[in-house]
Amino acid sequence: MESKLAPLVDALKSKKKVCLFTGAGVSTGAGIPDFRSPDTGLYSNLAKLNLPYAEAVFDIDFFKENPKPFYTLAEELFPGNYAPTKFHYLVRILQEQNLLKRVYTQNIDILDRLAGVKDNFIIEAHGSFATSRCIHCKKEVSIKKLKVMIKEKKVPTCAHCKGYIKPDITFYGEGLPSKFFETWDKDRDDVEVALVSGTSLTVYPFASLPSSLDKTCLRVLANREKVGDLGRRKKDIVVLLDCDEFAETLADLLGWKDDLEKYYKEGQKKYGKSHAVEDELEKIDEKLKREAGVEKVDKDRSADHSEDEEGLDELINKLKI
Ligand code: CNA
Numbered sequence: 565m566e567s568k569l570a571p572l573v574d575a576l577k578s579k580k581k582v583c584l585f586t587g588a589g590v591s592t593g594a595g596i597p598d599f600r601s602p603d604t605g606l607y608s609n610l611a612k613l614n615l616p617y618a619e620a621v622f623d624i625d626f627f628k629e630n631p632k633p634f635y636t637l638a639e640e641l642f643p644g645n646y647a648p649t650k651f652h653y654l655v656r657i658l659q660e661q662n663l664l665k666r667v668y669t670q671n672i673d674i675l676d677r678l679a680g681v682k683d684n685f686i687i688e689a690h691g692s693f694a695t696s697r698c699i700h701c702k703k704e705v706s707i708k709k710l711k712v713m714i715k716e717k718k719v720p721t722c723a724h725c726k727g728y729i730k731p732d733i734t735f736y737g738e739g740l741p742s743k744f745f746e747t748w749d750k751d752r753d754d755v756e757v758a759l760v761s762g763t764s765l766t767v768y769p770f771a772s773l774p775s776s777l778d779k780t781c782l783r784v785l786a787n788r789e790k791v792g793d794l795g796r797r798k799k800d801i802v803v804l805l806d807c808d809e810f811a812e813t814l815a816d817l818l819g820w821k822d823d824l825e826k827y828y829k830e831g832q833k834k835y836g837k838s839h840a841v842e843d844e845l846e847k848i849d850e851k852l853k854r855e856a857g858v859e860k861v862d863k864d865r866s867a868d869h870s871e872d873e874e875g876l877d878e879l880i881n882k883l884k885i
Contacts, residue, residue, distance in 0.1 A: 565813060566813075566817060569803065569813065571801060572784050572801060575757050576663055576757070579663070580663075580757050580782075581664060582665060583665040583751060584759045585761070585770070585773055586670065586763060587671065587761075587765075588671060588763070589601075589762025589764075589787060589788065590649065590651045590671070590762035590807045591649060591762070592762070593649040593806070594649045595645075599764075606618075610633075613637065614633070621637055622634070623736045623737055624738050625737055627699075631730070635714060635719055638714055639715070642693060646673065646675065647678070647831045647832050648679035649675065650824055650828050651810070652676055652681070653824055653827040654811035654815060654820075654824060655679065656827060657815065659682065665751065665754075666685055667687070668687045669686065670689055670690050670770050671692075672692045673693075677694075677848060679827070680827075687743060688741070689734070689740055689741070690740070690767075692732065693707065693731045694707065694732070695731070696720075696731040697730070698724070699727050699728050699730050700727030706846075752773075755781050756780075756781060757784070758777055759786065760774050760785045760787065761787055762787060763791065766791075779797065781799075784801045784803070785801070787804065788804060789804065790802060
């Protein structure tokens with residue numbers, strides 16, 4: 565494997581920046597199931613949700629009729645239950661080494677953010693749990709309140725119009741965030757090194773990004789299986805392995821092994837328990853609102869008002885979120 569990765573190591577040593585294209589597979593090491601892995605993937609375990617077809621759980625029309633299956637799944641996937649993997653900390657080290665161009669991720673788990681990757685480097689192509697709103701009146705709901713409602717096994721509904729509340733995750737039938745298209749327009753002709761990892765490259769338009777890169781780009785696939793057109797160009801590097809093993813190997817080849825271990829261990833401690841995730845989410849929430857020009861006069865004003873604030877804090881403490 566070392567010799568296979570030599571062109572990547574050389575490119576990084578000569579200060580070429582990497583653009584990442586990632587999917588659910590970079591987070592399976594954290595314990596979050598992906599969609600399509602046989603036996604362990606979500607799609608093979610959705611029977612309990614009584615769906616007409618597996619993808620319905622993320623289908624906007626289905627959600628409008630019956631949001632319960634999504635919320636059953638959301639309880640499992642909600643940020644706070646999982647800590648970043650070694651792969652996520654590799655991305656952070658690339659950032660620190662000034663070798664990160666961007667991370668385009670399909671994931672909604674915000675593990676890149678929890679690992680310390682900065683907002684301006686992250687494009688969550690399919691949104692995330694960081695913000696939520698009513699599907700009818702569009703009022704925002706804080707992540708804290710959403711989490712409480714999910715933990716209480718309630719389908720979150722809007723205090724104003726009783727519409728269902730949905731995290732700003734892109735469902736089938738919805739458009740991708742404009743930030744995705746705007747940033748990709750700027751980045752696309754300028755990617756010298758691409759790393760595709762943990763994705764089956766089956767969801768479009770994301771799936772078409774690696775194949776639209778310039779022929780001069782060094783494309784690397786680190787995944788359990790071959791996907792897309794990776795491996796068809798002469799310069800392509802394909803390593804079929806676990807993402808975390810890839811992170812360890814690359815970090816070792818570049819002298820970053822100690823940092824990777826240190827960050828990973830710190831992350832396990834920090835996010836294993838405590839309110840660290842919640843604090844991080846609030847920071848993200850506030851930053852996104854500031855960016856959108858929304859005043860943070862009262863961050864929970866638009867949320868469900870059914871519980872009083874003190875009671876809510878108590879409940880949050882009880883639930884240990
Ligand atoms: P997918 O279709 O489930 O494919 C996952 C890919 O990763 C497959 O090719 C697997 O072989 C591979 N893989 C799984 N585990 C590993 C591992 N440890 N090391 C290396 N390779 C691995 O997932 P995609 O991301 O391609 O599908 C796009 C969907 C999945 C997006 O819309 C996501 O929102 C959605 N999703 C996200 C999460 C999350 O946020 N963590 C979890 C589940 C699904």
